Amino acid sequence: MSIHTNKYEKKVTINTIKNLKNKEPIVMITAYDALFANLFDSSVEMILVGDSLNMSFLGESDTLSANLSQMIYHTKAVCAGAKNSMVVLDMPFGSYNTKEEALTNAVRVYKECDASAVKVEGGKDRAFIIEHLVKNSIAVVGHIGLMPQYVRAEGGYKVRRDKEDLKALLEDAKAIEKAGAFALVIEGVKSEFAKEITKSVSIPTIGIGAGADTDGQVLVWSDMFGFFEEFKPKFVKRYLEGAKLIRDGLDSYIDEVKQRKFPSSEYEY
Ligand code: KIV
Numbered sequence: 001m002s003i004h005t006n007k008y009e010k011k012v013t014i015n016t017i018k019n020l021k022n023k024e025p026i027v028m029i030t031a032y033d034a035l036f037a038n039l040f041d042s043s044v045e046m047i048l049v050g051d052s053l054n055m056s057f058l059g060e061s062d063t064l065s066a067n068l069s070q071m072i073y074h075t076k077a078v079c080a081g082a083k084n085s086m087v088v089l090d091m092p093f094g095s096y097n098t099k100e101e102a103l104t105n106a107v108r109v110y111k112e113c114d115a116s117a118v119k120v121e122g123g124k125d126r127a128f129i130i131e132h133l134v135k136n137s138i139a140v141v142g143h144i145g146l147m148p149q150y151v152r153a154e155g156g157y158k159v160r161r162d163k164e165d166l167k168a169l170l171e172d173a174k175a176i177e178k179a180g181a182f183a184l185v186i187e188g189v190k191s192e193f194a195k196e197i198t199k200s201v202s203i204p205t206i207g208i209g210a211g212a213d214t215d216g217q218v219l220v221w222s223d224m225f226g227f228f229e230e231f232k233p234k235f236v237k238r239y240l241e242g243a244k245l246i247r248d249g250l251d252s253y254i255d256e257v258k259q260r261k262f263p264s265s266e267y268e269y
Contacts, residue, residue: 026216037081123172134180146188209235
């Protein structure tokens with residue numbers, strides 16, 4: 001039986017999200033176009049237009065070449081499909097290196113699409129940027145732990161699981177909360193660390209590869225529905241074998257066209 005519900009009949013705001021802490025797990029999923037945003041709309045609290053689109057949909061090997069025009073283009077499409085779930089745009093690599101640049105680019109986001117918030121990667125070193133955005137009326141989601149935009153600088157995707165990582169992560173989370181972010185993505189972190197971070201901040205944490213004790217979860221839709229087959233990180237659960245479904249459907253279509261079974265009379269004018 002499906003437990004799919006369209007419970008968000010009104011726009012989910014940052015207050016909705018903040019109020020869910022300690023009440024109900026927050027569901028976030030990525031989307032990059034109106035078609036899928038519309039499928040997810042009103043059932044999930046948050047839709048992230050992640051720069052993961054650079055890998056899943058544009059075939060790049062990391063997220064670094066995503067640019068702001070591309071993110072806005074996809075976010076416009078997502079906002080056209082998502083009327084009630086909150087849409088968050090992932091600020092791409094290099095678009096928020098200084099607080100001035102971050103604000104100019106975030107203002108551009110608000111002017112050119114209907115995203116409710118932006119997400120930025122970075123720990124306490126980037127808190128001053130978040131603070132500047134929030135002071136200037138931009139709603140911000142932070143992102144700590146394994147940060148895909150740091151992949152080249154760190155020489156790979158580094159899961160935070162060592163004892164000394166915890167202290168740094170707690171400092172990062174607290175700095176981001178203090179800077180005014182209304183939620184925090186925690187990626188690729190030992191579960192017990194994510195639990196401790198979640199207890200130590202008053203804003204909701206949304207985990208990906210961070211165990212069950214965060215205030216919410218996020219997954220990339222093409223990973224969780226089995227469309228992206230190049231690799232499957234340990235934390236991804238496949239809720240569907242999407243690529244297989246497509247291939248099976250495609251095979252049937254090819255067969256029927258080749259055998260002149262399609263279109264049969266019911267599909268004719
Ligand atoms: O780009 C993205 O999809 C993300 C999520 C993995 C959190 O940042």
